[in-house]
Amino acid sequence: MLLFLIKNYKREFTPIEVSREFAVTNKTIINRLSILAKNGFVEPIMVKERIRSYRLSDFTKEHEKELKKSLQ
Numbered sequence: 001m002l003l004f005l006i007k008n009y010k011r012e013f014t015p016i017e018v019s020r021e022f023a024v025t026n027k028t029i030i031n032r033l034s035i036l037a038k039n040g041f042v043e044p045i046m047v048k049e050r051i052r053s054y055r056l057s058d059f060t061k062e063h064e065k066e067l068k069k070s071l072q
Helices: 001-006 013-024 028-040 058-062 063-070
Strands: 042-047 050-056
Touching: 001 013, 001 063, 013 028, 028 042, 058 063
Parallel strands: none
Antiparallel strands: 042 050
């Protein structure tokens, strides 16, 4: 999933957008994004104490080439 996000989302994205791409439930994507956020690959964007969207972390952007290589 991280490789997909690196390749397709250079901007903010919502779990709903990603769930449509993978044809899975929104909850499944939220669970996966939670794990990626805990590991520092994505950052949640808060709106009124709720996570509305995500973006790739600075670490992910800076190490994009290395991550692509190791994930392929």
